[in-house]
Amino acid sequence: DGGITQSPKYLFRKEGQNVTLSCEQNLNHDAMYWYRQDPGQGLRLIYYSQIVNDFQKGDIAEGYSVSREKKESFPLTVTSAQKNPTAFYLCASMRTTGPGTEAFFGQGTRLTVV
Amino acid sequence: AQSVTQPDIHITVSEGASLELRCNYSYGATPYLFWYVQSPGQGLQLLLKYFSGDTLVQGIKGFEAEFKRSQSSFNLRKPSVHWSDAAEYFCAVEDSGAGSYQLTFGKGTKLSVIP
16 A cells, blocks of 8 residues: 555654654655644644755754655654654655645654653 | 635534534635645545635535635535544645645644534
């Protein structure tokens, strides 16, 4: 089955640690996205990538980093510079053959600072 | 910049009652509009989308939405709500300008269903 896989589902981070969230897709989509979701805030874009080895900052990129070495993979690192990292993180992918295409989402990773 | 407003944070309806969730958007050109649904602790699933043609669009699970350009609205409706419809609903507009494919989401409306 084609889809997007995020791992782990739950992640705990100590203060001052970097953690990496995994996102893999087998849909052959060019574009991939990372969103942060907080209660009552909707989804806010962290980073996105439309081709391999290229990515752009979204609205709330500070304290996060990404890489896109393979089309299938778009890992997100939450660095110690992110002061309030506890949130639900969603990865998505989309074809870029034209506007109005559907975004497919993973099941999310819930990150908690302990 | 584009924006999406969902005025209702939380709506409660009885099972079998009709439902309308409101969405207003701000976008300079012809908008590409979407409704997504999210069950607790899960990802988002597309319910329906609009980008041209008939202003009343049908989606999955019996949902429909009507695009009204004059009101900058894209409200989601369902004639009879089922308990399984309890979830959070997000309206989104796509910015496809300059070759970027980005979605801007509203803050969501949480739907509770009373049996």
